[in-house]
Amino acid sequence: MDIGDIASDLSLVSSFALILGTLFVIVQLRQNNSLIAAATEQAKAAATQAGLTTEQVKQSNAHATMDMIMRLYEFANSAEAQAAWLTVLNSRLETFQDFQELSKNDQVSFFQIGALFESLGVLVERGFVDLTIVEDMFLTELAWNRCKVFVHGARKLHGEEENYVAFERLYNKLTTK
DSSP: OOHHHHHHHHHHHHHHHHHHHHHHHHHHHHHHHHHHHHHHHHHHHHHHHHHHHHHHHHHHHHHHHHHHHHHHHHHHTSHHHHHHHHHHHHHOOSSHHHHHTSOHHHHHHHHHHHHHHHHHHHHHHTTSSOHHHHHHHOOHHHHHHHHHHHHHHHHHHHTOTTTTHHHHHHHHHHHOO
């Protein structure tokens, strides 16, 4: 065997290796393209799932909000709350002294109604309940007008300017819309 034959054999082997290398690269490129396509489909599926999960969370939040407001409405329609409401409506306070002259049970009625509307105000301020829902379901303006003498007097008496502030802000939001 001479050098020419060896060179010829090496050239043939080199060509064969080059062809195999090219085939390997082509196969790898196809596999990479398949992996990229699969990853793309997986990402699309994940995005779709995230969108559906977001919708489910929104629906759950809406349901929880409505459940919360309905529970407050149930409380507001209970015999005890309705009795407190009637006491507040019929008292027509002119001064805080008028409040202090009420019986303890009648005074408690003002605290109950004040607490109810304070709770509603906090829920609106924190974004848990839409203002229009409260406007549709509760008589905030009437409640504030009947309770404001009590609220202002209680603030002075106890030195607490934050007493029923969410109730007052709720009233202000509803009357300045």
